[in-house]
Amino acid sequence: MxxxxxxxxxxxxxxxxxxxxxxxxxxxxxxxxxxxxxxxxxxxxxxxxxxxxxxxxEGQPRLGIPFAGTRNFVCIGLNYADHAAETGAQVPKEPIVFLKSLSALCGPTDDIIVPPGSRHTDWETELAIVIGSVTTRVSEAQALDHVAGYAVANDVSERDWQNNRGGAWDKGKGFDTFGPLGPWLVTKDEVPDPQALDIFLDLDGQRMQDGNTRTMIFGVRTLISYVSQFFTLHPGDVISTGTPPGVGFGRKPQLFLRPGQTLRFGIAGLGEQQHRTIGVD
Known part of the structure; x- marks a missing residue:
């Protein structure tokens, strides 16, 4: 479904x-x-x-976040070896876990706000795991039993705040509209292998990201089990599983978002999103 x-x-x-x-x-x-x-x-x-x-x-109504009740918006950093390489980071020995603000959530066609004064807003197309039942300290063998389905996500990031402004990554990750989800929740019966999904992102019609979930360092089962060791996951919680290479921060020269651009991105079988970028005073 x-x-x-x-x-x-x-x-x-x-x-x-x-x-x-x-x-x-x-x-x-x-x-x-x-x-x-x-x-x-x-x-x-x-x-x-x-x-x-x-x-x-009838018609084409706005689509919102495809499910409700999210308590934890969990993100995984540097989960593709080639993405780690393009950013100059070492491949992690364990999953890098951080929480993204719930106020970052937005729908699959909502405008993405480039924060005032930002010059380093970037994109990260990701596979999102949607939790369907209370999940605490589960094994990898049991992990998929707790999945409702999957969705397209984007861990939009302001790199200056993330890397240069002190403290944790959360500062650059939690701005309003920095967590679009959708267009829909695809139930897990329609995704027989979450480690075999093509991912792409186009900026103003130019392909920037072109990857596949098979190159994840830590797979879906591992991530669910690992995260559930530290805190309980609830129905509607999200684990955004990291991004393949092609982000603006890793390009030479670097390329970042500015108001007035169009982002289109998606995952095979899970649908596509399209957004305008806008500025605010």
Whole structure:
């Protein structure tokens, strides 16, 4: 299934895509795509529905974050050896874990705000793991049992704040709109191998990132197990698994985002996002 939330910010309704790509309204079935709706049992109930029996939404409404209830937005740093090399960093011996602000979350077509005074805002297309059940100290063998599905993410980063302004990476990672997710949550039954997915990003029509999740240093099972040793994950929590090479920071000469540009990025089978970059006073 491809599950989503549509409507104005703060007033999104749950929905699913039918076989023709039309949005079908789920608000008569569930309150939201959160909590128990993301569990194995909750997803099975939704999968048993006939989409044709649900109201069809006409037009092209805004898509929001495709699920709700996120408590932890976990990111993994330097999880592709070739990305570590392009940034001049050593390959980590264990996953690098940091938390991204929940206020960074935004929908798959919302504008991305280049922070005032920023000259080093960068992109990082990533596979996002969406947790479906309470997850504490699980083994790698059990890890996928706790996954609701996957989504496209981007760990947008302001490199000056991340690297040069003191303290942890979080400073450069948590600006508003720096965590777009979507366009939908693809349930794990449609992703038989999360370590075989092509990833891309285009900036103003020019290909910048072109990678595959098979080159991750630490795979999906490992990351879920590893993170769950340190804190409990809940339904709707996200683990963004790191980015392949091609970020602006690693290019020669370096290239960063400015207002008025278009980002298009996606992952095979999981959909695409497209954003304008804008400035604010």
């Amino acid at each position: 491809k599950l989503l939330r549509y409507g104005p910010p703060g007033a999104e309704k749950p929905g699913m895509l039918d076989a023709e790509g039309a949005i079908r309204d789920l608000s008569g079935i569930i309150d939201d795509l959160s909590g128990a709706a993301l569990s194995r049992e909750g997803l099975a109930r939704l999968a048993a529905l006939d989409p044709a029996s649900l109201p069809r939404i």
